[in-house]
Amino acid sequence: MLNATRVTGSGQSARNAVNWPAPPPQVAPAATLPTPPVLPRIKVLHVITRFVAGAGGNTLLSAEGMDPERYEVWIAGVPGGDLWDRARAAGLRTVEIPGFRHTLTPMDLLVLWRLARLIRRERFTVVHTHSGKGGFLGRAAARLCRTPVVVHTFHGFSFHPYMSRRRRMAYRWLERATRRFTHGFLAVAPRVAEEAVEERLAPPGHVHVVPSAVDLGHIPERFDPVARRVLGVPREKALIGTVGRLDYQKAPWDFIRMAAAIRAVRPDTAFVVIGDGPLEDEARRLAAELDVDITFTGYRPDAAWLVAGLDVFVMTSLYEGLGRALTEALATGRPVVTTAVNGVPDLVEHGATGLLVPPADPEREAQAVGWLLDHPREAAEMGRQGRRRVRTSFDPQAMCAAVDACYRDLLGLPPLPGPSAIGPSRTQGAASGP
Structure with a gap:
């Protein structure tokens, strides 16, 4: 059975060495209390190549399932596809980037500039990238803007044995080059995580396996x-x-x-x-x-x-x-x-x-x-x-809890108490940058 678990790793995050105390119970009904201030939410930008089908559906479920009181979630990617309307209907902020394609083109420098401009303007706390091209363009833009936390999910790989050797080498090099810009790595299956480490796309001990949920x-x-x-x-x-x-x-x-x-x-x-x-x-x-x-x-x-x-x-x-x-x-x-x-x-x-x-x-x-x-x-x-x-x-709630746990760990936040804290195992160490 696939579980949300770490592939390899050692040590334990110092910030999680002790349990953060749970909040005490309220002493009066919320309706009778003065109105509390609105606390800032964590802004997350998902960058994906084609927002369709498998990886797109996984990304949409991840974005939809995050607690809207704690997260403000955006999605940016290639224009077109059947999931943009659904994302907007769910209250997510969406940006279809002109010129973005699923293959390498000279327009990619302009796409990189547009992504960096978006990230700099909105000041995202987390940039979470998906797919090969969305992964290296999104991570490069986040690096240019000094985004605090960058996470990448391996849904598969942009290179494969059936493409030309030159293209395969180019995509592999781009993914390896942006590895050092990444603080946390997720993978949809154990063998995908293993291949990411073998291909040197992620360092050993820094990949969480989070099964790709379905609705x-x-x-x-x-x-x-x-x-x-x-x-x-x-x-x-x-x-x-x-x-x-x-x-x-x-x-x-x-x-x-x-x-x-x-x-x-x-x-x-x-x-x-x-x-x-x-x-x-x-x-x-x-x-x-x-x-x-x-x-x-x-x-x-x-x-x-x-x-x-x-x-x-x-x-x-x-x-x-x-x-x-x-x-x-x-x-x-x-x-x-x-x-x-x-x-x-x-x-x-x-x-x-x-x-x-x-x-x-x-x-x-x-x-x-x-x-x-x-x-x-x-x-x-x-x-x-x-x-x-x-x-x-493959329950969406468990997948979203695992993603939330990854964000919280990288941001130095304590795990949520109770069943909602389901997430990648901390028994072998916490994710951190290479």
Whole structure:
């Protein structure tokens, strides 16, 4: 089970060596007391590249869940995406920065200047960065403005084996260069934390693992026949599906080749792809070439609910910090087949909460899906165990409490008393700058 815990470390923060006394009880009802002064709130700026899907959803839940009496939270990032309106509706301050892109461009110097101007004007106490490019631009801007506390979350990595060597080296160098500007590091999974240390993106003993939570309130706990009817597939036919942006990372062509291999031996199987993206037209052409009938729904805001209508969920990503759609599928009790990349094996234990396969191997993916269809009892038990893991370890309140504990520790504030103080373990030391 994933817990909010430190990967490595030693020693203990002197400021937490003794317990700060809890406040005494009030001696009179609050309504009868004189009006107290308004205490200043801690201003936090989240800087993220694309404010969409996995990392964006995690960032939004982190920002929404902070106590508004103690925190004033802002989010800045690449313009566009479906989460900006939701953030504004939640009362968060938002800044869509013109010229900000998810890849390196000459405009980045202007973006850096705009970020620094925002940070200097608003005088943030904490700058919390996310994603590769948002991470090094946000941390560089915070350094220029001498921001007191800088935190970075590893959702995954901006470099991966499938990009050119030159680009991979450039992104790795930029992340390493901004490591010394960072006071605290978080990671969404133990293997992601381990890789960050191995790649020298964070020093040993300074990474907290905080599982990337999902909003469980709108996700069914088991198969939903209404979702199945919306997907238009009769219950007696096996339905295999995936959710995600149709881009290079998600490898939609592998899902289609897997579907073709399954249809060759199970012609009555149905397939659905939920999501859109730049490779949608290419994916449709490949499905037509391989003569496999796949339903492409396009973008669906209710994707997390529709997953409850699947018999098997498949994720074919080439790289993935943890996989938000995967976590949501497990929350519905769906049997899953997923590539064993980055932090995914921390969530999916082969044969217990799902099946793992190598990336870029449609034949192995088809064999794994076929095994689940041939063993419905074992598949259902894997789904139940996966649901139990997600619903006990990926609660947004626990994630926000862990983030709050990180901020408080770096600011020298004592932990909150009681259950609300849930956060990264202090048994092996407190986070601090390198």
